[in-house]
Amino acid sequence: MCPAERNDPGDPASAAVRVAALLTAFAPGDEALGVSELARRTGLPKSSVHRLTGHLVRTGLLERDGSGVRLGLRLFEIGQLATRQRGLVEAARPYLADLREATRNTVHLAVLEGTEVVYLDVLRGPDAPRLPSRIGGRFAAHATAVGKAILAFSPKSVVDGVLAAGLPRISARTITAPGLLRRQLGRVREEGLAYEREESGPGVVCAASPLCGSDGTARAAISLSGWTNRMRVERVAPAVRTAALALSRTLP
Amino acid sequence: MCPAERNDPGDPASAAVRVAALLTAFAPGDEALGVSELARRTGLPKSSVHRLTGHLVRTGLLERDGSGVRLGLRLFEIGQLATRQRGLVEAARPYLADLREATRNTVHLAVLEGTEVVYLDVLRGPDAPRLPSRIGGRFAAHATAVGKAILAFSPKSVVDGVLAAGLPRISARTITAPGLLRRQLGRVREEGLAYEREESGPGVVCAASPLCGSDGTARAAISLSGWTNRMRVERVAPAVRTAALALSRTLP
Known part of the structure; x- marks a missing residue:
């Protein structure tokens, strides 16, 4: 991710890359991750992580789990169509x-x-x-x-x-x-x-x-x-x- | 998706929802989909589809296939972590x-x-x-x-x-x-x-x-x-x- 993309949150390129960064931040064995941990892993500001995860929960790609979020069942379904x-x-x-x-x-x-x-x-x-x-x-x-x-x-x-x-x-x-x-x-x-x-x-x-x-x-x-x-x-x-x-x- | 979100492409909510709309536009049996078909299925303008798919190809979530795109192997990998x-x-x-x-x-x-x-x-x-x-x-x-x-x-x-x-x-x-x-x-x-x-x-x-x-x-x-x-x-x-x-x- 290039700094220019990070610095312009309104740029759709930035948003697509941020969404991808959040979805790929999860590793095997992870359960729910909190905003701070996702911010640390992606290098995104906590405020962005908070906002984007909220939107992604509404789409079903992420699911709320306690105070954190986990990858959603919807992603599993899409993933099965993916290969x-x-x-x-x-x-x-x-x-x-x-x-x-x-x-x-x-x-x-x-x-x-x-x-x-x-x-x-x-x-x-x-x-x-x-x-x-x-x-x-x-x-x-x-x-x-x-x-x-x-x-x-x-x-x-x-x-x-x-x-x-x-x-x-x-x-x-x-x-x-x-x-x-x-x-x-x-x-x-x-x-x-x-x-x-x-x-x-x-x-x-x-x-x-x-x-x-x-x-x-x-x-x-x-x-x-x-x-x-x-x-x-x-x-x-x-x-x-x-x-x-x-x-x-x-x-x- | 509410019209307000669609009408403000700079809004990160809009971007997250658009990314989700593109990823969930694929159905079982689909191979590659072109920009026009994705625009038709998601209701997004062709120009947005063109731009967003380009960014998503760079993240590996989508893959180019001829003149269209298909869901990427990366999505399959994430999907396996998802449930x-x-x-x-x-x-x-x-x-x-x-x-x-x-x-x-x-x-x-x-x-x-x-x-x-x-x-x-x-x-x-x-x-x-x-x-x-x-x-x-x-x-x-x-x-x-x-x-x-x-x-x-x-x-x-x-x-x-x-x-x-x-x-x-x-x-x-x-x-x-x-x-x-x-x-x-x-x-x-x-x-x-x-x-x-x-x-x-x-x-x-x-x-x-x-x-x-x-x-x-x-x-x-x-x-x-x-x-x-x-x-x-x-x-x-x-x-x-x-x-x-x-x-x-x-x-x-």
Whole structure:
């Protein structure tokens, strides 16, 4: 947000940006936030926060909760209409549910957004570890099987962008060397399968496969995650690949 | 939206309301919408729509798509943080998945909002009919099992509000007589189970049970839906009730 926008509250640009700043100020785990906390997070004056939250409560985008406000059910409803991948989520659901049922482990559907994956769906399996992934959550793409599956079937410029941004270490086993990641993506391209072995956190392994459009580039990926000592990724990988291929064929 | 707000574009109230109007102008099934269509749906001048959508694209709440805009992935992410019931969705997932697996029919998690239910989660079963319900979608509460399950365990004022708004006929079998609905809600209170028999549409039956807090009022309900001629609601009802009771105990 540029200072000029902040200094002219009557400018519609400023107002749109302020509304966006308020809505994006909430983080996972937040319940209601008060005016002071919202002012601190957004850098907006308390008087503006007070006024704008009042208007947003009337629209249903925010809801009052005690002395603060929380994100409204209306936002959840709009959010469900929001993804370009909405059709993808609907199409993927039965395949994800079948994979979960057949393996009792946790399945994910994710898309790439910049250097991160965004989870569009997560179905937790009864035998799987409690993973930090959640629907609408993000994770560093290079440290996940879904991220590597999508990157392997993305234009060179996308991969270059991820490498240029650096490969932060998420766990002791995260791949942080660009050359190593490039070589691994080459193997993923050959097999149609990406693996993650404790690269996002200890004790977890994962197998992923891309959902490719007719042009051969990935629009998303699905994965199966389990405990290192309980799930053999090589054994479940064919099921993941098969589901991804079948699902890719059904995509419009 | 009152005319005074529309006529003063510099007023932050106006801006917040305009942003909300633009975001809520999208409907299920919409892909990108152009400036003219958004102006038509919101009643805002084209010039305002053009300017505001430009700002909203920069915040990531909207995304460009050809000559129009669509709701952005960022909105999906915020929406996932939005529900007061987020904890509920997470808590319910394993129970819903188990019910689906055990019955091969479609499970729902819904909350009441005014006279409608809003679906927080839908897991489609392989043997179930293709229902119009979708995550984030709404349906007339009195015509659904989840709606009746919640209403039966809601304060009298909530039920009175639904009856006062009228009971629109959704299908040939929708309960439209207030007295009949009241009597049925009494039975639901006794059994902890609500049924729907082709009241939302032909061929579909459904059994639902409320998720009650420690004060005995319903926060939500879960249900199981199937084909009239393939799923015996009386047979699956105990499983739905059992899952609802177990899930209610885990709620914070």
